[in-house]
Amino acid sequence: MHIRLINPNSTASMTAQALASALRVKQRDTDVSAVNPFDAPVSIEGGADEAMAVPGMLDEIRKGEHLGVDAYVVACFDDPGLHAAREVARGPVIGICQAAVQVAMTISRRFSIITTLPRSIPIIEDLVSDYGAERHCRKVRAINLPVLGLEEDPVTAEQLLIREIEIAKKEDRAEAIILGCAGMSALCDRLREATGVPVIDGVTSAIKLAEALVGAGYTTSKVNAYDYPRIKETKVAACA
Numbered sequence: 001m002h003i004r005l006i007n008p009n010s011t012a013s014m015t016a017q018a019l020a021s022a023l024r025v026k027q028r029d030t031d032v033s034a035v036n037p038f039d040a041p042v043s044i045e046g047g048a049d050e051a052m053a054v055p056g057m058l059d060e061i062r063k064g065e066h067l068g069v070d071a072y073v074v075a076c077f078d079d080p081g082l083h084a085a086r087e088v089a090r091g092p093v094i095g096i097c098q099a100a101v102q103v104a105m106t107i108s109r110r111f112s113i114i115t116t117l118p119r120s121i122p123i124i125e126d127l128v129s130d131y132g133a134e135r136h137c138r139k140v141r142a143i144n145l146p147v148l149g150l151e152e153d154p155v156t157a158e159q160l161l162i163r164e165i166e167i168a169k170k171e172d173r174a175e176a177i178i179l180g181c182a183g184m185s186a187l188c189d190r191l192r193e194a195t196g197v198p199v200i201d202g203v204t205s206a207i208k209l210a211e212a213l214v215g216a217g218y219t220t221s222k223v224n225a226y227d228y229p230r231i232k233e234t235k236v237a238a239c240a
Contacts, residue, residue, distance in 0.1 A: 001029065006060050007036040007182065008053040008076045009044050010124035013101045013151060014183050018075045018203050023184035025204045030211055034075075035060050044076050046119055048205050057205035061088045070206045071210040075182040076205055077115065077122055086226045087154075092213040093220065096202025097124065100178045101133045105161070107198055108175035110138050113167040114161060115180030118142045118152070124180055138172035140180070150183040158187055165195045176200060 005022055008013040008035060018050045019034035026032050037056025041049040048054040058081065061072055071091040074082060079095030086093045104111040113124055121140045143160035150157045161184070168174040176198040220226050 001027075001071075001211065002031045002033070002067075002069050003071045003073060003207060003214070004060075004064045005032060005034040005073045005207070006057055007034065008039055008040055008057040008074065008080055008105060009049075009147075010036055010040045010044055010056075011042050011148070012036060014043075014147075015075075017151075017186050018182050021188070021203045022207045023072070025164045026207055027211055030160055032207065033069075035063075044078055044080060045147055047123070050076075050078055050080035054084060057081055058084060058088055059095070060094050060112050063087055063160050065089060070214045073179050073203070073206040075206075075211055077182060077202055078120070078179045079127060083226075086220050087229050089220055090222075091219055092210055093119065094206040094210050094213075096182055096206045097127050097180075098131050099206035099209045100200050100202035101128060101131045101137075102209070104176050104178050105133055105136050107200075108136075110136055110172070110174055111176040111178060111200075112172045112174035113140045113178040113180045114164050114168065115140065115142050116145055116147050116183075118144060120180065138174050139168065141168060147183055149180060151183065154187075157184075161187060161191055165191060165197060165199070169195070169197055178202070 015034050015036040039055040040056045074094045074095045077097045079097045082095045085216045124140045141164050165177050177202045185201045185203040188199050192199040
């Protein structure tokens with residue numbers, strides 16, 4: 001089984017961190033590789049960044065299809081281009097937000113999500129609604145730290161996350177916490193130990209879900225919506 005983790009931004013260190021998280025939980029006989037496009041934004045913080053990142057991500061999936069990759073994990077919590085990616089890929093494509101939400105609804109009745117910047121809150125709220133979890137998600141919170149700040153100042157990032165988790169436990173009565181950024185995945189275990197609440201990382205959730213789907217023989221439906229993109233001929237008007 002070959003699962004390809006795609007970081008849609010162009011920061012290689014974040015790709016390496018997500019891969020390290022994936023390798024910790026994968027089955028022994030699962031091959032996990034990780035890539036990122038070189039011409040995408042260095043971080044994805046909003047709709048414009050998402051739009052610029054999607055073409056490179058789709059190119060990486062096309063490359064993976066030629067190599068026989070069995071499933072893909074989109075390692076950005078905004079799940080950018082997820083529907084488009086499923087049109088391009090034969091195997092399952094898992095977004096880390098959707099995977100984390102599904103895990104949270106399985107192990108708890110109510111959960112909260114903690115992300116980086118406040119501008120990401122409405123994006124994540126819409127995703128939660130799209131995934132049918134609006135009633136289960138108590139609140140989407142932000143620590144007001146840019147994505148790249150997670151690497152630049154990991155000590156502060158961890159302190160901010162612990163504080164926000166404790167607030168979510170008290171004010172939201174959250175029974176589990178989802179980390180709303182792939183760049184937080186390395187902190188998952190320490191946050192769980194520090195706060196005593198289940199802390200869910202979307203990268204590891206998506207890897208395990210991908211393994212389960214591939215192992216069960218499921219592929220992406222190519223009936224109607226997720227069918228392969230139609231090939232269109234370009235007609236150039238003749239010049240007089």
